[in-house]
Amino acid sequence: MTTAPGSPTLLKAVSRRADISRIDFPRSAPVIFEDDLQRLFAGEVEERTARLLAGAETLASGPLGEEDLRTMVREGHTLKGTARMMGFIAISDAGKALEEAWRGVASGEVTPDEELASALGLLASQMVPAVRADPASGTPGLATGMRTLRRALRGEEEPAPIEPRLLRPQGDLDGLLGAIDSWAFGETVRVNAAGLFRLINEICSLRVDSEALAHAVGGLARAKLDAAAMAEELEALAALVGNADKALLDLQARAVDLAAAPLSEIAASFPQLVRYVSRRAGKEVRFEMLGVDHAIDRQVLERLSDPLRHLVVNAVQHGIESPEERQASGKPRTGTLLVCAEVREQRLEIVVDDDGRGIDWAAVRHTALRRGLISTSAAADPDVLRSLLFSPNFSTAEPSAMISDGHGLAMVAAAVEALQGTVVLDTRPGEGTRITITVPTSRALQDAVLVAAAGQTWGIPAIAVLDRLPLAAAGLRPVAGRLEMTWGGSSIPVMSLAEAVGLRDTREPGRVVVVSTSLGPTGFLVDEELGRRQVAARELGPILEGVPHLTGAAMLGGGDVVVLVDPNRLTATARARRDTGPRRRVLVIDDSRGARQVVGGALGSAGFEVDLAASPTEALSVLAEQTFDAIVMDYVLPTMDGATLAAKVRQLGVKVPIVMLSGAATAEDQSRALAAGADAYLDKDDLRQGALAAEITKLIAAA
Template sequence: MDWNQDDELQAIFRTEMEERAPHLVAGAQAMIDGTLSAEITEQCVREAHTIKGTAKVMGYDLIGDAGGRLETDWRAIADHTLEPSAELGRRFLALSSHLLPAVDGDPQQGTPELSDALRAVIHGEEVPPIPEPASAPAPPEAISMAPELPGPEPEPVEADGPSLIVIDGSGGERPSVNPNVGNLGGLLASSENFSAGETTGVDTAKLYRLINRVAELRLDAEALAGTIEALRMAATASPSEVAALASRWETAVADIGEAVTEIQNQAVTLVAVPLSTVTSTVPGLVRFLARKTGREVRLEIIDDDIEVDLQILENLGNAFRNLVVNSIEHGIENPEERVAAGKSATGTLRISAEVEDGRLSLSVSDDGRGMNWELLKQTAIENRLVDQAGEITEEQLRRLLFETGISTSPTHSELSGSGQGFNAVARLVREMRGTVRLQTEPGAGTTVTITVPAFQSLQRALIVEAAGRRWGLAEPAVLDRFALIDADRVTVAGSQEVVWGDGMLPIGSFANAAGLPDTEAHRDVVVVSTQTGPAALAVTSIVGVREVATKSLGPLVSGTDLITGAALLGGGELALMLDANALGESSRKSRGGVSPDELARVLVVDDSPGVRQIVAGALAAGGFDTVVAGSAEEALEVVSGGGVDAIVVDYSMPGSDGISVVERVRARSTTLPIVMMSAVAERADQDRAKAAGVDAYFDKSDFREGALVSTLHSLLERADRGREAHAQ
């Protein structure tokens, strides 16, 4: 829901800002006048913290960012790591004075004046004009208590907290780099794009430990380089000398590996923030919702001091708040209904979290009425989402709940009734490569558990082999894995099922679910979590769990829910990461298998194994059968063998380039669709490709989502029409 569209909540927010912003103005003025005290500083930390949280809940992003920056800097002043000055006070005064007027501005963009004032604080720029000062805050005993807003609880200032250096990613000169290095010419998206412009507080001690370790790594690398040179010179020396140098080499490599691992772990902690960054807004939110709905709610928050990736928390915030709203609006009954059911008049909302093996599990539980499956079934029938005559299973209803936006609420309000709550949660969690699990018992309550990677850049993935390729599944989505030979299997209606847990699971083909023909023997089974329950998939083999660096697909090869990105495995290897929920749904729909004869066959030609796998995987998810070639000669051999319906070829390859492939193919066929991709070609090269007979040309960093798949479908349809016209 859009909190800023609710008139009552909007009025409460304005009252909150009218009460708190003047304290920040007064604190800035005290800094200018040289009368700043510890008490004023601590109060400014609390006020900025509250404004940050409530503004974020309300959807006032720029006000929230401004509050967050003020909180960081006021806290640094309290910790004696930032020196107050008249100039800093003037910047604080400008920023604080523009907070209240921004309530009337655009919720997301704020006002230009607030944006300029925030930029002045971040970059130390000239102070923008200051509006008429807000009225000075009354003494504490004269302030009337305004209605409470869904914001964070006041947070005490720690006198001896860690010192902070603020690193801002939104300005300043950056070193010149090739944006496509490590991104396969633009087919993968850079992870740094997620956090561009963010301002992050960094523990100084952690930062210096990281800097020192980097220096040690450089020295280890220099030592290794010297050892390699000595080994080269000793090629004709005695075996004992060579063995001694090899031993030194092994030691140096081991030291570098240890240093890199430590640097990786230290770097990850620099972007870690406590979960309370999100949960701090919950007490006020619950108070507001309880008053709005007439509920009595006791809130329990457990273990929200654990630290996770800032990006994960920012992405998780809306999903988390949707679950809180759903629990109070749909789950917890009103006091009269609870008492009549033999319950306490006060309902309990429990939020708990844990991090284990790189996975964050966040649960929102209530002791309310639970899910009414019969009512959901009737609603689905009324909305013609299911066939009334057929059998409707709980699995189908769960799928509708998470995918269609169905709602059992008889009325639509600013809180609920749109049916987008669970649907929005599922969509957000899928984008984070996580899973959602719903447990409910009529009359006893509901628990929704979100499991996502604890850190965005480094994740644990289960790597498997299927259809001759390597694939990755985010470990939070993997429920079980075992050898097929050890499984307790039965045959039901011609299909194999495996005994798992308290029931039976049909065994689907991982390759078929990924859109590929399955021609290999299966040795292992993977059970993954989906929104409608567990799904079992047979794979050629399980490689194992790896800690991987993940990157999203570039727009050109994206556009499918099945592929979420690529896992870099090191040594030039990668595995396409698949969404477990989409994979499970695809498996249920492809139980009959995928025949190569049913699909158009596309030849992918590129000298990079990573590019071949990404493009072939994206095309498979887009409904094509694929075959790959790593050179012009290999590609021409495949074409000569027949059975190719279209070609995707790289422009630049060692030896004969892509243009040479196109020219030689065109000598045999003038109608075979050919698409060329490149990360380096200039305009003249594009003209050369067109002259050679290319039907479509793409830069690998093309921003049009799913353009490669849609273009191939169009070209193949055009070729079919041409053949039909020629036959007539």
């Protein structure tokens, strides 16, 4: 139920535990009816196997990208855990088989072929009919799918079929047809997400062009014109541009709405889930949900499904005490679990709040010290202990065989950070735990604070920006060789944004931007602040795969490119790199400002110190005065091509490795470049994860 206008804010609703959408689950509550359980589970199986089938179909025609492979592994993993929790053992085993097979493909241990792709698709296709079959044994089709996948993984040939004497239908044909029918003709229509988000990006690009045109028209209108007619024409043109911009804004809003879905799509199953888990755990739980009618970007929604499910289950299993324990401590026998959602300024805030036992910090401290994760002195720091809760595989209890596999809050934090969001944990010993997730409502459109650093434009998610202030007002001070400042009553680290992304500062910084990160508030030094804009983020493709702190790019008016950074990962990468010693220096030569920024950022994130040159003339001038460990250049350059430039570089006596990049050069061009002195040639369309950095590292080592 969505909070009506004028109603209390989310936090007030949490604090007073408003009696809205209240569902009481006493210990004596009846077991979920089998039909309800089947419907609840079947919907999720249909959704997840559809993605597994699509992945298998893609694998049959070629390799999948790293992110797609992670999705396949995650879908199999989630089906395994959810099916086991719901009691569908056969489907859980099938999910485990799919997870392990896809994990083998992702790691390179399994070489995919058409037979394996077919087996993966066959097993996924048999999971929906199995929902209606015996939970323990599944269907004959599911068993056949398991055997087929095992044979494909072992490289065995399909045995010759035996002609049966009598053909009999096996299983419930009506159930299978019903499953297929519900798959094809559901009540909701799923849009083509890829095409839709391309549409949104194109709309935003049109808005950029419109803004640039409006700016130009404004400049002409302010000029001194002799002809009144010209002024009238300009006025009419300005009105036309304004109308077009309004139309584009409306179209953009409609497209974004089309890509949205209500939170209830993932939260509708929570009441039954809580009832089921609380019954299994012997708990009495009153469950409340607020604000689940809010609609957000479907991409965000799907990525929140597993984390929220985990938090809800974890609160029931480990947070809320047994009725006897609660009664002994003076609490009501029935515990309360509250899930609230609220949207404010393109931000979605979700609170999962329970009135259970809270986190046992003594147990956390004991486990951390026993495993050698922290020192004795650090064990007294609450922030250190809090950060441990979000570390992979950290747990003070044995994982539940019913649901959890030990990933805990680390999985939640990773999923939220991937959405450029934040997770805040607040626990009160003996009173309960509140976890607040804040994420943007859209992945396609993002509010970004634009800043200049290293001669480039960068975008920081506005959701992460805490403060912006002039350098003179920051009060920077050196501490142990590093910069700090006082903000919010505490000392926080400060670092150069240019150096954090691996580039060189081109001028003295003028401002400090304070951002929220998983390691705490951090200040970034930037040249100047360029304002706040709503941008359409685009994937950067294979050249930046494996560079987690550069998340995308967006076009601005005039052809400028802004690269979007992830403050969480950027801070962690920069801190980890500070003590690695001197870095190899690389010169990147490209006449495209956006390409220089993207390639330079990718190499900087890989640990190289990067300098940029916009033309062959500038590059030759720099090379005549400075030394580098490697050179990366585009083949297509103004005034001369890459082969000619490579020859001129060699004429200067420069012997360092040269890597040529191009997305348009022919085989003849490639041969000319290599003959002129280039050491390697990489096609931009064929760059795989880390290929450029790996090639440079290899060439430097061999030089």
